[in-house]
Amino acid sequence: MQLIGRNMSPFVRRTSIVLKLLGLDYEQVELSTADDTDKIAKINPVIRVPSMVLDDGETLVDSNAIIDHLLEVGDPEHRLLPASGAERRAVLRLAAIGHGVMEKGVSSSYERNRRPKDKVFDGWVKQVEGQVESGLAALNEAASNGDYLCGDHLTLADVNAVVAHDFVSMAEPYLMKNDPYPALSALAKRCGEQAVFADTVFKPG
Ligand SMILES: N[C@@H](CCC(=O)N[C@@H](CS)C(=O)NCC(=O)O)C(=O)O
The missing domain is CATH 3.40.30.10 (Glutaredoxin)
Known part of the structure; x- marks a missing residue:
């Protein structure tokens, strides 16, 4: 495929x-x-x-x-996303927050980089970046409870959280100054040591 x-x-x-x-x-x-x-x-x-x-x-x-x-x-054993019930809802909830951070991070980047400078609406950028920040804060809180966001192994929630973290670090680095989400950063660092994460980092060129 x-x-x-x-x-x-x-x-x-x-x-x-x-x-x-x-x-x-x-x-x-x-x-x-x-x-x-x-x-x-x-x-x-x-x-x-x-x-x-x-x-x-x-x-x-x-x-x-x-x-x-x-x-x-x-994933017949439902490792990345539990098959049903509260565990599945918990992973989907955090995965959706991570996905939402990506969407808002991309919106901010489009607004700042694709429009002529004099047509950028600062109020809109502020609003979507506030959404990025509150999403990252929620992921950071979830990451503070253990090695993974849900349960004892990596799930789709972790994948999305790490990708959202890394994207905002690249596209809106000023939102990541002074490490405001230390538990999330630590998760991103731990995952970043694994080949699946390291090998998918975007390399321009
Ligand atoms: N909800 C979609 C969002 C996909 C998306 O926004 N992709 C961007 C690239 S980061 C894109 O294709 N942008 C071009 C456009 O929307 O015109 C998903 O999860 O796949």
């Missing part, structure tokens, strides 16, 4: 990490939504990444739908 997109996108990176954690075979096609519009449009009419092309040509769009499929085929 093919994963479409570059790991600069936190949504693509989290999908890459899940693929690697599950040991699924895939090829990453590093298309960019800015430069490869026509190619991506053939796979995803909304022209967004990540998208995925399965071996039989079926296409999937949006990291949530892609990861849902990957877990269905690659």
Whole structure:
């Protein structure tokens, strides 16, 4: 199968990490939504990444739908996402907070970098960055309770939290000055020592 997109996108990176954690075979096609519009449009009419092309040509769009499929085929023991009940809801809740931080971090970055400077709406940037900060604070609190966000092993909640942390550190470094989320940073550092996380860090060029 093919994963479409570059790991600069936190949504693509989290999908890459899940693929690697599950040991699924895939090829990453590093298309960019800015430069490869026509190619991506053939796979995803909304022209967004990540998208995925399965071996039989079926296409999937949006990291949530892609990861849902990957877990269905690659995680029969429900290690990354418990099968049901309160444990599943807890992982999904924190995973959604991590995903929300990514969305707001990307919004801030688009607002600051894609608009002409005189058209940037500072009030909007402030609002979405406040959402980034409160999401990171919630993840930091969850990370303060143990080695992993939920239970005794790595789940989708940790993947999203680490990717959100790393994305904001890259895209909005001024929000990370003086290590305001130390438990989350420590989780990111511990995970960053594992190949699945280290090998998916975006390297420009
Ligand atoms: N909800 C989507 C968000 C995907 C997303 O926003 N991707 C960005 C790249 S970071 C993108 O494709 N941006 C181009 C656009 O939205 O026009 C997901 O989880 O996959």
